[in-house]
Amino acid sequence: MEDIKNIQYLLRDINIVRKKFEEREKNEDNFNMFTILRKESDEVYLHSRFLSALLDPNGPHRLGTIFLNSFLDRIESDFEYDEKSLEVYPNNLNRSEYKEIDICFIDRVAKKAVMVENKIYHEDTNHEDKGQLENYYGRLIEEDKIPEDGIEVYYLTLDGHEPSEDSVKLSGKYPKLQDKVKCISYSVEILEWLRTIVKECYNKPSLRESIIQYIKIVENMTNNDISIDERKEITSLIGMNEDNLLSAKLLIDNFNHVKWHTTYDFCNELESELRNRGFEILHKPVEDEITNLVHGGPIKRKVDLVFTIRKGEIPVWIRADFTDWLYWGVCNDKEDTVKVSKEISSKIKSFVSDNNDFTQEDIWLCWKYFGESDNEKIYFPDFSEEGTFRLISPQYRKMMIQRLVNEIEAFINEVLKY
Known part of the structure; x- marks a missing residue:
């Protein structure tokens, strides 16, 4: 319990430093x-x-x-x-x-x-x-x-x-x-x-x-955008006393476990939200895949987390590939056991031709990245990405899951109108 209190104090002090430099940054010219x-x-x-x-x-x-x-x-x-x-x-x-x-x-x-x-x-x-x-x-x-x-x-x-x-x-x-x-x-x-x-x-x-x-x-x-002054202040804060040193070490030592639980909770909570909205879950990531992604070596960690879901006649794939941001869409792979009817394929093609947000290529009838900006995009292998790191927060994670399911539901409803 004492360790938790020390971490809370350290994070409180780092938060003060962060806010100070954020205020300074607001006054800078960031047009790019x-x-x-x-x-x-x-x-x-x-x-x-x-x-x-x-x-x-x-x-x-x-x-x-x-x-x-x-x-x-x-x-x-x-x-x-x-x-x-x-x-x-x-x-x-x-x-x-x-x-x-x-x-x-x-x-x-x-x-x-x-x-x-x-x-x-x-x-x-x-x-x-x-x-x-x-x-x-x-x-x-x-x-x-x-x-x-x-x-x-x-x-x-x-x-x-x-x-x-x-x-x-x-x-x-x-x-x-x-x-x-x-x-x-x-x-x-x-x-x-x-x-x-x-x-x-x-x-x-x-x-x-x-x-x-x-x-x-x-x-x-490359995460080199923190100013030298800010880095020095954080370094001094961590090295100020033994409690701060041990608290920082405890955070570092346990961060892989934080990543595992965040990824696992995201998958479980997404599944729960999908079921509550009436989606059928045809395929979902398993615990071993998440473990390999977070704790595996150079080969084992190359895992793609995949949901295949369906509502009515339209199947949807949600993919968090090892090499890419989280995206979703409709796939028409002949080798996949989940098939898309000719009628639905035709409707999707008509829909995509009217919507620039979606891409058609190779086996994908349509797909799009999830997230309105790069700061919201999710890439589970790298928690230094802001959109991924924020998923540690249960409130933020819930909001993003709801937005994702809302997007998919809206897509299905629009396609069925064609």
Whole structure:
């Protein structure tokens, strides 16, 4: 009981610090054009394009190779090039990826290349007989005739984690690849590089402000958006006395259990709400799946939590995939035991054609992410996401579950009108 009281005191004091800095932040200018135009997690159209625009010596910044050389130096690259024969993709004239490679530098005269695979939240898209990085690496070798020793491979993620084993050696065709991949992160290499190059833009206010706004996005994605003063104050508070130290340790030691109970309660409470609203539960997550997701190792934790429900003639899938935010929709997979009638399929297609909120692709007749903003989106593998973390609160969890079921009910009612 004494431990609980000490934690309450610590949280009360941290809450005072948080509110003080929140008040300060309210008076700051937080307008950010990037987040207005694109989703923060948009790998291709936001991050890869903006980074390549900076890296391209012929880009609109008009600063030549300054940014590129700084980047190569920061990632400790051995890539040597001639500016006259260098190609950077995407670029200002061709905004497409080069052979699906997110960011690519090629000097065909020197027969050298750098490929950067950019991953924000998604996992590698491997094929049955070939991994993703193997596929891109092989194209540079076989189609562009770049020798293996002339290719550098970088795997860019938020935290610097490694690619999947299949991505680099599923086919076994390029045994050197696994040792060649260098892992870099937004939280370290990209942030440090951006903070360096912004100093080069002292006489280019538009460019400088664009980089500063992009830095804020990266800081937010990598949980680096807390000010140094705030971090120092929290650190001092935790280290103030033995009780605070032990209370902070108790919170850290038990946070995995908090995540498990939050995920478990969300699934149970969602099931209960669905049943109360008259939905039939055809499939639901089991306790072992939640345990593997929270406590499992690198392989076991790759769990997708799936509800399959039905009301009347319309089945709905609610999915919290390991690689994506929570989303829901209607699936028409021939291998699934739950079938969608032709009549309902036709109604859904007509409905979606009139509603831009939904997407149709592959086996999905329609699907959409749950949450009105990125701050509300739910991603159970990462409780540093605000929308996921807030689910710890029973009141917030209840509100979000009710909103989710309301959305699905409204969708079913609208579809039946077609």
